[in-house]
Amino acid sequence: MSILLNNRTRLLIQGLGNEGQNQIRRSLDYGTRVVAGVHPGFRGGDSFSHGNHSFPVFATVSEAVEETQANCTIIYVPAPGAADAILENIAAEVPLIVCITEGVPVHDMIRVRTALADSKSRLIGPNCPGIIQPASNCRVGIHPPDVFMPGNVGVVSRSGTLVYEAVDQLTRAGIGQSTCVGVGGDPIIGEQQQAILRRFNSDPDTDAVVLIGEIGGSAEQAAAAYIKRSMNKPVVAFIAGATAPPGRRMGHAGAIIEGEAGTAEAKIAALEEAGAVISRSPAEIGSTMRRVLEEAGKYQPPGGSAE
Amino acid sequence: MNIHEYQAKQLFKSHGVPVPGGGAATTEREARALVNEHGPDVVIKAQVHAGGRGKGRIVKRDRTSRMYNDLRRDPERYEGQISGRRRGGVRLASGVEEALKEFRPLMDKDSRLVSVQTGPDGAPISAALIEQQTSIAKEFYFSIQVDGANGQPLIVASAEGGQSIEEVNRTNPRAVLRVPVDPVEGFPSFRGRSLASRLGLPSSAIRPAGEMFANLYRVFIDMDASLVEVNPFVLTSEGTVVAIDGKVGLDDNASYRHGGYEEWRDRSQENPTEIEAEEANIGSYIKLDGDIGCVVNGAGLAMATMDTLKLHGGEPANFLDIGTVNRKDRVIEALRIIVNDPDVKTIFINIFGGLARVDIVAEGVVDAVKELNIQQPLVVRLNGSNVEEGRRVLHDSGIAVQTADELGDAAELAVNAAASGKRRPRSTG
Numbered sequence: 001m002s003i004l005l006n007n008r009t010r011l012l013i014q015g016l017g018n019e020g021q022n023q024i025r026r027s028l029d030y031g032t033r034v035v036a037g038v039h040p041g042f043r044g045g046d047s048f049s050h051g052n053h054s055f056p057v058f059a060t061v062s063e064a065v066e067e068t069q070a071n072c073t074i075i076y077v078p079a080p081g082a083a084d085a086i087l088e089n090i091a092a093e094v095p096l097i098v099c100i101t102e103g104v105p106v107h108d109m110i111r112v113r114t115a116l117a118d119s120k121s122r123l124i125g126p127n128c129p130g131i132i133q134p135a136s137n138c139r140v141g142i143h144p145p146d147v148f149m150p151g152n153v154g155v156v157s158r159s160g161t162l163v164y165e166a167v168d169q170l171t172r173a174g175i176g177q178s179t180c181v182g183v184g185g186d187p188i189i190g191e192q193q194q195a196i197l198r199r200f201n202s203d204p205d206t207d208a209v210v211l212i213g214e215i216g217g218s219a220e221q222a223a224a225a226y227i228k229r230s231m232n233k234p235v236v237a238f239i240a241g242a243t244a245p246p247g248r249r250m251g252h253a254g255a256i257i258e259g260e261a262g263t264a265e266a267k268i269a270a271l272e273e274a275g276a277v278i279s280r281s282p283a284e285i286g287s288t289m290r291r292v293l294e295e296a297g298k299y300q301p302p303g304g305s306a307e
Numbered sequence: 308m309n310i311h312e313y314q315a316k317q318l319f320k321s322h323g324v325p326v327p328g329g330g331a332a333t334t335e336r337e338a339r340a341l342v343n344e345h346g347p348d349v350v351i352k353a354q355v356h357a358g359g360r361g362k363g364r365i366v367k368r369d370r371t372s373r374m375y376n377d378l379r380r381d382p383e384r385y386e387g388q389i390s391g392r393r394r395g396g397v398r399l400a401s402g403v404e405e406a407l408k409e410f411r412p413l414m415d416k417d418s419r420l421v422s423v424q425t426g427p428d429g430a431p432i433s434a435a436l437i438e439q440q441t442s443i444a445k446e447f448y449f450s451i452q453v454d455g456a457n458g459q460p461l462i463v464a465s466a467e468g469g470q471s472i473e474e475v476n477r478t479n480p481r482a483v484l485r486v487p488v489d490p491v492e493g494f495p496s497f498r499g500r501s502l503a504s505r506l507g508l509p510s511s512a513i514r515p516a517g518e519m520f521a522n523l524y525r526v527f528i529d530m531d532a533s534l535v536e537v538n539p540f541v542l543t544s545e546g547t548v549v550a551i552d553g554k555v556g557l558d559d560n561a562s563y564r565h566g567g568y569e570e571w572r573d574r575s576q577e578n579p580t581e582i583e584a585e586e587a588n589i590g591s592y593i594k595l596d597g598d599i600g601c602v603v604n605g606a607g608l609a610m611a612t613m614d615t616l617k618l619h620g621g622e623p624a625n626f627l628d629i630g631t632v633n634r635k636d637r638v639i640e641a642l643r644i645i646v647n648d649p650d651v652k653t654i655f656i657n658i659f660g661g662l663a664r665v666d667i668v669a670e671g672v673v674d675a676v677k678e679l680n681i682q683q684p685l686v687v688r689l690n691g692s693n694v695e696e697g698r699r700v701l702h703d704s705g706i707a708v709q710t711a712d713e714l715g716d717a718a719e720l721a722v723n724a725a726a727s728g729k730r731r732p733r734s735t736g
Contacts, residue, residue, distance in 0.1 A: 019662070080563060105561035106453050107531050110490045113458025129661060142662045144691040159607020164659045164691055165714065172713075185606055187455040187533070214607055217455045240610040243617045244626070247358070247424060251591040251606025251628035253560055254455065259473055281618050282611035283715030 003154070003179045003199040003206070004096060004124070004131055005072070005138040012064055012094070014038040014085050015076035016048060016057065023076065023100075023142050028053045030145045031137030036064040038073075061085075061092040074130060074140050075099040082126055083108035090121045097190070098140050099125035106253070109188035116190065123190025127252065129160030129182035135205070141182065151176015152300055153289060154200040156193050157212035158185050158219070158252070162240060162282065166210050169286025174302050175293065178206040185214070185252030193223040201231055207298040208234040210285060211276065213267055215241030216255045220267035228274035234296055235276040236289045239264045308557045310571045311354045313436040315553035318530065323522045325515070325549045329438030333414060335407060338437055342406045345439040351409050352438070353396035355420045355430040356576040360396035363422030365412060371429035374421040382423050396420045396432075399440065410435055427596075433573050441549050446539035447506060448472050449520065451488075451527045453534075460488040460527065462520070466506050468539030494524035511546040519548055531561030580625075580648060589641040590629040597622025599725050600651035600683070602641050604629050604663050612657045615714055621722035624650045631662040638671025639678060646679050653684045655721040657714065660691030667693075669700035676706045684724035685709070688717035 011032055013024045016039040028034055028050050037048050037057035046057045058064040061073065073094045077085040082101040089097045090112075104126045116123055124131060130141020135150040142160070147168045153175050157163045160182050167177055181196050183189055193211060200206045209231075213220035220239065227235055242264035244250050246257040257263050272278050279288040293299040313331040320326055328345040331354065332338040342349055353360060362382060366374045398413075400406040412418055419429030446469035454461035464484045467475045476483050484505060488494050500517030508516050519540070527535045534556035541551055562568045574582055584592035591606065595613075599621050603609035606628045613623040625648065629641050645651055658668045672687060685708045689697045701708055709724065711717035 023662070079560065103560045105531055105564075106533055106558045107528070107561065110453070110458060110460065114490050116458075144659075144661050146694075147691065157607065159605060159611075160661060161603075161605025161608035161659045162611055164661055165608055165611065168659070168690060169713075187453050188458045189455075192456070212607065214610060219455065222456060238611070240607050240614060243613045243623070244610055245593075245595065248593050248626075249559075249591075250593065250610050250626055253558075255606055255610065281615055281715065283615055283713065283718070 002133055002136065003203045004181065005133045005136060005140060005179065007136040009033065009072050009136070009138050009140070010035040010068065010070045011140060012036045012038060012061070012068070012070035012073040013076065014061065014073055014089070017076065020076035025050045026145065027139040030139040032139050036068040036070045038064050061088045061094065065092050065094060070094065072096040072140060073098065075101060077101060079103035083112050086112050086123060087115055090115050090119045093120045095121060097121055097123045098128070098130050099123065100128060100130055100142060101125070102127045104186065106187055109186065113188060124181060125184040125189060127186045128184035128189070129163055131179065131181050133179045134177055143180070147171055148180070149176040149302065152178055152205065152207040152298065153293070154178045154203065154206040154209045155180040155212070156196040156200070156209065157182050158193070158214050158254070159212060159240060162212045165282060166212060166238070166285045170210070170289060173286040173290040175286065175289055176300070176302065178203065185254050187217060187254040192219045194219070194226045197223055197226055197231060197235070201233060206233065208236070208289065208293055208296065210289060211235050211237040211271070213237065213239045214252065214255050215239070215244050215250065215257050215264055216252070216262045218261040221261060221270045224270035224274040224276070227271070227276055234292045236279055236285060236292055237271045237276040238279045238282055238285050239267045239271070240282065308559050308562070308568055308572065309356045310555050310557065311356070311433060311573060312352060312553050313354055313434060314571055315555040316550070318526050318555060319523070319550055319553055322526045322529070324519050324526070325547070326553070327438040327441050327549055327551055329436060331434040331436050332410070333434045335410065338407060338410045338435065339403055341437040342403045345437070346406065347402045348440040349400055349406055349437050350440055351398045351400060351406060351413065352436040353413050353420050353432045354434040354436055355396070355425070355432055356573070357420070357422055357425040357430045359422030359424045360420065363396050363420050363425070364394050365396060365418050365420050366394070366429070368417045368419055371419045371421050372427035375425070375427040375429065378421065378423050396422070406437065410437070431575055433575055441541060441551055442544040443541045444544045445542045447541065448475070448538045449523065449540055450534065450536040450538070451524060454487065457487060459490055462486040462488060462494065462502070464502055464506055472538065488524070493528070494521055496521040508542060508548070509546060512542055512548050516548045519550070526555065530555065531558045531565060532556060533558045580644065584644050587640040587644060589637060589644065590627060592644070593626040595623050595625050597624045598650055598652040599721050600624045600645035600648060600654045602627055602629055602638070602645060602654070602656045604632060604658050604660070608657065608659055612655070612714070612718070615718040616655070616722060619718050619722040621718070621725055624648055632658070632668050632671070633664055635667050635671030635674060638668055639675040642672070642675040642681065643679055646681055646683065651683060653686065653721050653725040654681070655717070656685070656687045657717060658689050658691070660693060663691070664693045665689040665691055665697035666700055669697040672708070673700060673704040673706055686711070686717055686721040686724060688712070688714065
C-alpha cells in the first residue's frame, strides 16, 4: 500500500477560482478521481465539468462529504480564508487535507495545529505543491504531470519546484516515484519531513527516499534523528540555501536562518551523521539516487515489471 | 518584517510593559528636550534594523566596507566599548551638552552603522533612541517565538541575559528555560509569575515580572508577531523589572490585517532595489554581493540555483523567486530590475513550470531582450509545464541566448559567461 493517497482516494476541491479550476482540470486529465467541489455561492445542483468529467459543487464541506464520501480535500482558497477552510475540513472529519495556499499568517496556523491535535484529520501544507502518486494517477496538487513516472522512490520536500527538479532528474536517470510529498515552506505546517519519512519507511511500494530540506527551523534535524533511530531504507538528501545570507527570509516564510540549527551546514551535518547520503549539488540528486539504488540492488529499469 | 527598538518600546508601553523613560529623536531640539525630561544620565541608541549594534561602529559612508571587513575578521574587536572610543551604536552621556555631542555623529547624514549583520554598505541611522539610564542589579533574557515543530508559541527565558541566548545555550544549557504556550489558554499572569519565580527573581519582582510577561504575550498576539524578544530585561536596584531592550518581528503574511504594517515600516532601512522589486510586484527579491543576476520560480529552486552557481565557482547577484508566472509582463518587469543592477554581468533564468507556464516565461524573455535592449549574456534553462512550446519560442525568436536542459549544465554556462564578462569589460551603451 502506498502512502497518503491510493486508488480509493476521492478528491474534493475547495476554492474553484481561476487557478483552482485550471489545476483541477489537469488533475482530471491525469486520471484523478475528483468527486466534489466546494465554493462559496454554489448551491445544490451546481456542477463543474471538464471534458467527459463532471462533479457536483457544494456550498460547504460537510454537505460535500455527506453527499459524495470525499476522503481528501485540496484547498486553493486565498490566504485570508485558508485557515478557515482547513478548520472547516477538520470539523467535517476529512481524513487528509492538502493546502496549497501561500501566505497564511503564522498565528492562523497556530490555531489550525491546535484543532488538528485532537482531530481525525491529517494536514499537508500550507504553501506546498501537494502530493502526487503516479501509479494511481492521483495528483492532489499543482505539479507538472509530465515529469513524473511510477516507481519505487519516495520524495519529500519543503519546496515545490525542488520536487519537480529532483523528480525530473530521477525520471531522466530511469528512476520512477512511488509518492511525492511537498510538506510546505512555512514555519508551521501539518506533517513535517519526519512524519513523511515514517510513512515511507513502512510503505512496501517505496525502496528509497529523496529528502529535500532548506534553511530555517530544525525540521531536518528531527528528520535526521528519525533516520538514525528507525529508517531502514536509504535516504538521499539535499539542503537548499547553503549560500543564503543569515537573517533574510528567502522567499518561503520558513526559510530564514535565525539560529545555528537553521543553517544548511548544521542540517547537512545532522543528516550525514544519521546515515543519509548527501547530494551537495541540487543537480546531482538523480545520479546520487541511481548510485544508491544500484548499490542496494533496488534499481528497477523503466519498462521492467514494477511489481 | 523588523521594526525599530523605539517602536517595539512604544508597543511595550501601550501594552503595560515597563520601559525606561525616553523616546526617539532625529533633531537636536528633540534630543535636548528628551535629555531635559529624562536625564541627566542617558543612554543613546542608534536605531537601525540590523543586529550587532553594540559591537558595531559608526563610520562615515566612505569607510563602511573597510570597517565591515575588520568586524568580519574579529567580531569581538569592539566588545564592551560602549563609552571608550565612543564610536559605537550605543552610547552613554551625562547632561545635555555631552548627550548632544554623542547624538550629533549618530544623526549626521553621512554616518552609517556597521555591524557584522549590516553588510559592507552599513545601515543608515533612522533615529536615536534617548532614554534614562537604569540602575541594573541583574540582567535576564525573555522571548516569545513560534515553535514550528510543535505549532505553538514558545517562551524562552534565562537568568543569564544581556548576551546571545545561543551562547548561553552552548555554555550553560540548563540556564535556558523553555515554556511551551497553550494557545487556547494564552499566557496569563499566573503563568508569568511562575516563570518569574523559576528565574529566581526576588519576591518584590514576582508580581510585576509576571504581568510584564503576560503583557509581552499580548503584544505577540495583538501584532501578529513572529518574535518578541527582550534582551535584556533587568531587575533594577529598586527591586522592580524594566525592559531595557526590545525586538519585535512582524509576520509579513499577516500584514493584510494590520494595514500593511505601514506605520511600523521604515523603508530607509531596506535596500532600494528590493523596494523597487516589491513595487514592481515581481516576487521575492533579495540583493546579494555577486555578479550573476538570477530569475527563478520557487523559493527552494531559487536557493538551489544560487547554491549550484556557487558550486561551479560563480556568485549570485540576487535571490529572486518570481513565483507563478502566467503573464509575460511579470518576466519583463523582473528582468528590468535585474538588468538595471550595475553588479549584474550575466543573467541566469531558471524556470521549472508547475503552476507557472514556461512558454509564457519564454515569450516574456524574448520581449524583454528586445524592449530592454539587454546587453549582458543570457542563459536560460526551462523545464516543466509547456516546456516544448517554451523552448520553441526561444529558438524561433533568434535572440542571443544560451540554453541548457539540465540545472548543472545551465549553471556552468552562466558561470563561464560571467567569468569571460569580467575579462572583457563591455561598454554600456
